[in-house]
Amino acid sequence: xxxxxxxxxxxxxxxxxxxxxxxxxxxxxIGNPIDVMIDPGATQEIRxxxxxxxxxxxxxxQQYFTFVSNVFHGDLGRSMIYNISVTNxxxxxxxxxxxxxxxxxxxxxxxxxxxxxxxxxxxxxxxxKLIMALSVLGFSVPTFWIxxxxxxxxxxxxxxxxxxxxxxxxxxxxxxxxxxxSDGWAHVIMPAIxxxxxxxxxxxxxxRAGMVEAMGAEYxxxxxxxxxxxxxxxxxxxxxxxxxxxxxVFGLELGSTLAFAVVTETVFNWPGVxxxxxxxxxxxxxxxxxxxxxxxxxxxxxxxLIVDLIYARLDPRVRLKGDS
Amino acid sequence: xxxxxxxxPGIAALALLTAAPGVMAQDLMIGLRAGPDSxxxxxxxxxxxxxxxRHVFDTVVDVDDKLQLKPGLALSWEAIDDTTWEFKLxxxxxxxxGSPFTADDVKFSIERIPEVTGPMPxxxxxxxxxxxxxxxxxxxxxxxxxxxxSLPNDFTRLFVVPSETGMDARxxxxxxxxxxxxxxxxxxxxxxxxxxxxMERYEGYWGETPAWEKVTRREIPDDAARVAALKxxxxxxxxxxxxxxYVSMQNDSSLETSVSDSIxxxxxxxxxxxxxxxxxxxNGKEVDGNPLQDLRVRKALDYAIDRKTLVRVVLEGLxxxxxxxxxxxxxxxxxxxxxxxxxxxxxxxxxAEAGYPDGFEIDFTCTNNRVPxxxxxxxxxxxxxxxxxxxxNAQALNGTVYFPAAAREEYTMTMxxxxxxxxxxxxxxxxxxxxxxxxxxxxxxxxxxxxNPEFDKVFxxxxxxxxxxxxxxxxxxxxxxxxxxxxxxxxVILQTVWASKAGTLDFPPRVDQETRAYExxxx
Numbered sequence: 086x087x088x089x090x091x092x093x094x095x096x097x098x099x100x101x102x103x104x105x106x107x108x109x110x111x112x113x114x115i116g117n118p119i120d121v122m123i124d125p126g127a128t129q130e131i132r133x134x135x136x137x138x139x140x141x142x143x144x145x146x147q148q149y150f151t152f153v154s155n156v157f158h159g160d161l162g163r164s165m166i167y168n169i170s171v172t173n174x175x176x177x178x179x180x181x182x183x184x185x186x187x188x189x190x191x192x193x194x195x196x197x198x199x200x201x202x203x204x205x206x207x208x209x210x211x212x213x214k215l216i217m218a219l220s221v222l223g224f225s226v227p228t229f230w231i232x233x234x235x236x237x238x239x240x241x242x243x244x245x246x247x248x249x250x251x252x253x254x255x256x257x258x259x260x261x262x263x264x265x266x267s268d269g270w271a272h273v274i275m276p277a278i279x280x281x282x283x284x285x286x287x288x289x290x291x292x293r294a295g296m297v298e299a300m301g302a303e304y305x306x307x308x309x310x311x312x313x314x315x316x317x318x319x320x321x322x323x324x325x326x327x328x329x330x331x332x333x334v335f336g337l338e339l340g341s342t343l344a345f346a347v348v349t350e351t352v353f354n355w356p357g358v359x360x361x362x363x364x365x366x367x368x369x370x371x372x373x374x375x376x377x378x379x380x381x382x383x384x385x386x387x388x389x390l391i392v393d394l395i396y397a398r399l400d401p402r403v404r405l406k407g408d409s
Numbered sequence: 410x411x412x413x414x415x416x417x418p419g420i421a422a423l424a425l426l427t428a429a430p431g432v433m434a435q436d437l438m439i440g441l442r443a444g445p446d447s448x449x450x451x452x453x454x455x456x457x458x459x460x461x462x463r464h465v466f467d468t469v470v471d472v473d474d475k476l477q478l479k480p481g482l483a484l485s486w487e488a489i490d491d492t493t494w495e496f497k498l499x500x501x502x503x504x505x506x507g508s509p510f511t512a513d514d515v516k517f518s519i520e521r522i523p524e525v526t527g528p529m530p531x532x533x534x535x536x537x538x539x540x541x542x543x544x545x546x547x548x549x550x551x552x553x554x555x556x557x558x559s560l561p562n563d564f565t566r567l568f569v570v571p572s573e574t575g576m577d578a579r580x581x582x583x584x585x586x587x588x589x590x591x592x593x594x595x596x597x598x599x600x601x602x603x604x605x606x607x608m609e610r611y612e613g614y615w616g617e618t619p620a621w622e623k624v625t626r627r628e629i630p631d632d633a634a635r636v637a638a639l640k641x642x643x644x645x646x647x648x649x650x651x652x653x654x655y656v657s658m659q660n661d662s663s664l665e666t667s668v669s670d671s672i673x674x675x676x677x678x679x680x681x682x683x684x685x686x687x688x689x690x691x692n693g694k695e696v697d698g699n700p701l702q703d704l705r706v707r708k709a710l711d712y713a714i715d716r717k718t719l720v721r722v723v724l725e726g727l728x729x730x731x732x733x734x735x736x737x738x739x740x741x742x743x744x745x746x747x748x749x750x751x752x753x754x755x756x757x758x759x760x761a762e763a764g765y766p767d768g769f770e771i772d773f774t775c776t777n778n779r780v781p782x783x784x785x786x787x788x789x790x791x792x793x794x795x796x797x798x799x800x801x802n803a804q805a806l807n808g809t810v811y812f813p814a815a816a817r818e819e820y821t822m823t824m825x826x827x828x829x830x831x832x833x834x835x836x837x838x839x840x841x842x843x844x845x846x847x848x849x850x851x852x853x854x855x856x857x858x859x860x861n862p863e864f865d866k867v868f869x870x871x872x873x874x875x876x877x878x879x880x881x882x883x884x885x886x887x888x889x890x891x892x893x894x895x896x897x898x899x900x901v902i903l904q905t906v907w908a909s910k911a912g913t914l915d916f917p918p919r920v921d922q923e924t925r926a927y928e929x930x931x932x
Contacts, residue, residue, distance in 0.1 A: 116813025122528045124454040128850030131530050139528065165528050166446050167602050168580040174602065233633055240641040248641040249634050250627065354627075354634045356604050364603065364630075367778070369809055 093393070097386035104382045106149070108375050113145050118165060118369035139165065152375065162372030166365070171376040175358060180260050181251055182350070182357030186342045188264070188277035190284065190335075197288030198331070202319060204289065205296020216289060223286025232279045232352035239275060246275050249354035276353040280346055284338050291334055295327030328399050336392035344381040435622040437926055440635045440644035444628040448583035448600055450568030450591070451522045453529040456830070459566055460923040461626060464608055465505075466568040466591030469496065469515060470561050474919040475738055476672065476832030478561055482510065482569055482592065486561050488875040489550075492539070494560050498547040502615045504571050505590045505597075512549045516541040517572035524576055534563040536850070558875050562831040594619045594927040603628050608926075619927035626926070639664070639908055646914055648924050650906040651781060652725040658908055665911040668904050669918030672828035673780055674731045677790070677898040678841075679707055679822045682858035687821040690770040701822070705763040707895035712756035713797040714790065716749060719901050723789045724782050727906065731899035733892050734827065734837045736920065740877075741834025741884030746892050749899075756797050768798030774815075775824040777805035780903055787824055790900070818856045826903065827854075830921070834884040835872055842891045843868055857897070864890045 119135050136142050140151060155162060161171040200220075204213040240248035252272030255265040263269025299305055300323075308318045347359030358377070365373040443457035450462045471481035483496040502510040519541050522531045537557035542550040553560060574588050582588040589597035594616060595608035606626040610619055627644060629635040632651040639647045650658065650666065658664045679701040680686060688695040700706045716730035732749050735742060760768065773791055777784035784805035791803035806814075815823060829837045844860035845852035864887055871883030891897070905922045916929040 115810060116817070119528060120813040120816040121809055124529045124533055127530060127533050127853065128536065129847040129853050130850065131532055131536070132853070135528060135530060168447060168449075168452065168527055169584070169602075177601065233637075236634075236637045236641070240643075241637055244641060248637040248643055249629065250638075250643070351631045352634055354629045354631065354638070356601065360603065360630075367807070367809055369813075 090390075093386075093390050097383070097390075100386060101379055101382050105153070105375060105379050108378050109145070109149050109152070112369065112371050112374060113148075115369065117141055118371055121369045122165070152372075161376040164365075164370055164373050166368055166370045166373075171373050174361065174373065175377060175380065178356060178358045178361050180262055181355060182343060182346055182359060184262050184264050185273060185277055185280060185349070185355060185357060186339065186346060188273055189280035189342065190339060192277060193281040193284035193288055194335075196281075197285040198292050200285075201289040201292025202296055202324070205293040205300065206315075206319065208293075208297055213293075217293070220286040220289040223282045223289075228279060228283065228348050229352050231282060232276070232349060235275055235279060236352070247272050249276075249352075251356055276349050276355055279353070280342065280349045284335075284342070287334060287338065288331065291331050292327065295330065296323060299323040299327055325399065329396060332392055332395050332399070336388050336395075340385045340388040343384060435620075437621040437624045437646070437929065438644045439624070439626050439924060439926065440629045440638045440647040441626055441924060442628075442630055442632075442635065442649040444603065444606055444626060445600070446602070447527075447580045448586075448589045448597060449525060449578075449580050450570065450583075451518070451525050451531050452527050452580060452583075454531055454533055454566065455529055456922070459568075460925070461606055462568060462591075463593065463923070464595040464624065464626075464926060465589060465593045465597045466570065467502075467593050469564040469567045469569065472565050472832065472921070474917050474921075476829075476921055477738075477740075478565065478832075481565075482515070483564070486564075488558075491556055491875065492553050494551045494553065494557070495544075496549040496551065496564075498549065499615060500547055502592050503613050504592050505611055505613075506571070507613070508571060508573070510569070510571075510592050511546040512543045513546075513572045514569050515549055515567075516543055517574070518567065518569045521570070521574070521576060525579065531566070534566045537563065556873050556875055558872065558877075558880055559831065559833065559835055562833055562836075565831070595624060603630075617927075620930045621926060624926040636908075639910075642910070646907060646909040646916075646924070646929070648905070648907050648922070649781065650908045652727050652906075654908075655727060655906050656725055663911055665909055665913075667907045667916070667918045668727065669922075670729055670736055670920055671903050671905045671922050672736060672830065672832075672920055673826045673903045673922075674734060674736075674828070675780070675783065675786055675824055675826050675900045675903065676734060676841075677710070677822065677824045677900065678857045679710065679895075679898070680818075680820070680857045685821040686819050687772040689821065691765065691767070693770075696769060700763065700765060700769060703763045704895060705759045706765070707898065709756040709759040709763070709797060710794065711749065711895055711898050712752045712759065713793055714749070714898070714900060715751040715793055716901060717751070719786060719789055723785050724901065724903070727904040728782070728901040729904065731902045733888050734841070734897060734899055735829040735834065736902055739829055739832050739834065740881055741838070741888055743885040743888040743892070745885070745889050753796060760797060766798075768800065770800040770802070771822060772820065773801050773803045773822045773824070774811065774820045775803070775805050776808050776811045776826070779808050780826040782903060783824070783826060786900065790824065815856060818858075820856075823856075824900070828921075834888055835868075838868060838884070838887055838891060839872065842887075842896045859896045861890065861894060861896065864894070864896070 117136065119132060119141060123132055140148060163170050164174055167174060200216045204216045207213050236248045239246045250272060251263050253266045253268040254261045254263045257265040263273055305318060305323065308322060346357060347363050350357045350359040362377050445458040445461040446453050446455060450466045468481045469483045471479050473479050482499055482502065484499050485497045487495055489495045498512055504510060519535055519538055522535050526532055537553045537560055539552040539554045544550055551560065569592065571590055578588045584600060586597055586599065594611060594614045596611045598607040598609055600606040608624045610622050629638055635647045636654045638644045655666060658666050681699065681702045683699060685699045685701065689700055690696065720726065720728040720730060730749065732746050733743060775783055775787035787803050787805050791801040794801045814820065827837065839851050840854040842855060842859060842864060843851040844865050845855055867883055867890065868887040871880050871887060874880040907918060912932055914929055915932045
């Protein structure tokens with residue numbers, strides 16, 4: 086298991102390096118951030134001075150080298166727009182995204198998995214057909230549109246929930262989170278449901294497919310022949326067997342939602358990292374873009390690692406292979 | 410009995426809670442498209458930065474809602490010789506920490522700028538300053554590098570911080586509130602990048618006391634989210650209402666809108682270089698020379714623009730036809746230029762005269778996210794020119810891609826928005842029309858290669874005059890020359906829309922698009 090971990094981690098380092106080069110080259114190809122930011126009234130002299138000040142007159146490899154050596158000194162750089170360290174900037178907004186994603190993931194699993202199990206258990210019932218129809222809506226209708234409909238309905242027309250923002254935050258386990266206040270919950274619930282719809286649809290379909298397949302499998306028929314109750318067959322045998330694809334997709338989805346919850350964050354004006362990265366891209370804030378994307382890569386690698394560890398727990402065959 | 414006594418404080422608290430809305434009427438919540446990048450007023454020249462920090466810090470010179478100068482921390486200013494401006498400062502002004510404001514604070518603020526400014530440098534506003542001399546507590550002499558008639562205009566963005574701030578203070582100290590001490594109408598409470606900026610009324614303010622005790626400026630960049638925040642009552646006022654929502658708000662009696670001309674004008678810049686950056690073609694073959702060098706071709710492009718339709722149909726009424734690079738009433742606006750007419754026949758014959766009876770194929774590039782309506786106007790123009798027989802490849806690009814490429818002068822014909830931020834012609838014509846001259850700092854946004862000795866002569870003469878009236882006349886003449894020569898082709902002045910709940914707020918819309926909380930009063 087330990088060798089396996091080392092292998093995965095060194096793989097991750099290579100991915101992070103490759104990613105940083107791709108981002109650097111990509112941003113470099115667009116052009117000089119100064120041209121996007123600079124005030125129209127600035128003179129050529131001021132412009133040249135700035136380009137030198139930010140080291141943008143140096144060749145690409147040299148700029149990249151400076152960046153990498155700074156990273157090795159634990160310095161991810163400072164935002165050109167805000168002049169505060171990128172780490173501070175990202176971590177000041179990460180809790181907002183994390184809490185939003187966690188709530189949405191919980192909603193998606195609590196509704197999606199049971200609904201999928203039911204739809205697979207009684208595939209021909211009216212309820213199953215309804216669930217399947219809704220799941221199709223969940224990932225085919227654009228998130229921003231559903232989000233806007235929800236705002237129009239619950240915030241503007243009915244006035245039950247706030248239309249956006251994060252609301253009151255309070256400290257809970259070293260973090261400032263809106264999950265610690267009722268006002269915060271009122272703010273988080275609508276965007277979280279909005280963000281969960283796609284994942285919910287996905288989970289329903291995956292669970293249902295696995296369920297349908299498992300229902301016809303021999304071990305289920307044997308179990309039935311033994312006279313085990315359906316409840317026990319479904320929850321202790323089938324669910325465990327169909328969990329592997331669910332965990333994989335779930336992990337990938339968790340990562341991409343954390344990194345790119347940007348549409349929901351925009352529609353609901355949620356102050357998370359998704360909006361931060363989009364703003365940085367629009368302003369060509371190079372240090373933030375590069376550092377953030379590198380952090381995203383690290384995040385994905387970590388999630389994948391955790392997913393693989395859960396696999397090993399679920400499936401003894403994987404566990405054995407890892408040990409050898 | 411026991412129960413009653415414990416209940417009583419609870420009931421009292423409940424009563425207080427229900428009374429809260431009465432107290433809340435003193436609070437103002439504004440939803441804005443953009444906010445500051447830092448609380449350090451010397452960090453960036455960004456418009457939304459100045460707009461926000463104006464609440465906390467005062468500038469030496471202020472501007473009215475038409476961008477004309479008015480006293481700020483300085484009561485008066487005058488050029489006492491060719492290279493010296495004298496500023497008389499306001500007495501009895503205090504900073505939020507109670508310390509008095511003096512000439513030393515202005516001197517310190519000017520000297521601090523080059524030390525702390527970022528990628529949108531404030532040095533732009535102090536570039537003419539050679540040295541600052543404190544004559545007495547309320548008199549300053551500014552020595553300039555050469556003659557600097559626009560110095561008072563530059564000082565409209567010169568925010569004053571106390572001299573005790575120290576040269577070492579950086580963005581973090583300002584953002585935390587530690588150094589965010591100004592003389593403005595509001596005290597700084599808190600701010601998060603891209604989040605809320607919270608302020609509290611400063612009772613010792615020298616000017617008129619603002620109506621609101623507490624002001625929150627909430628950044629809501631997404632247009633739909635901003636409108637929803639207003640409709641659901643989360644904010645009292647929003648800026649930059651998109652055109653589509655403006656139309657529907659006209660039929661909604663619960664909402665009220667205010668419209669104002671902005672300083673932003675969409676201008677077309679045809680490259681007149683000997684060789685155009687992207688080829689112009691006739692029947693798929695590159696033409697010899699650059700057709701845009703011919704004034705007749707540029708005039709034909711101009712005559713083929715139906716500005717009234719652009720305003721009425723494309724911009725949903727939120728615009729005004731433009732005939733020069735800045736709105737009426739600005740210093741250097743020429744009255745001699747008439748309304749631009751739409752005459753497709755004349756346009757066709759001019760084009761034929763120039764040797765292109767069947768038109769040509771040309772690339773046309775513009776931004777799609779910088780100002781409301783830029784992409785739609787761009788596409789509409791391409792259609793209007795196709796009536797002239799041109800084949801126009803219109804391309805609307807994100808500013809992130811457009812600006813660097815435009816700076817490298819890679820486009821043959823572009824359209825982008827330009828605002829005359831200082832309210833006078835030198836800013837605009839000096840940057841976009843005057844021949845390039847890096848040493849004098851002219852023409853740094855002249856990307857079409859335009860150069861007209863006659864214009865340069867008149868313009869330069871004007872920029873050396875300290876006396877306002879003759880300078881104005883020369884700038885007006887310069888505007889006239891450049892526009893008759895179609896150095897650039899202005900199309901429409903964009904308008905800005907604010908919205909609030911009907912019958913709640915009173916505020917004068919400003920041409921610089923600023924939303925100043927202290928100019929807003931409850932109705």
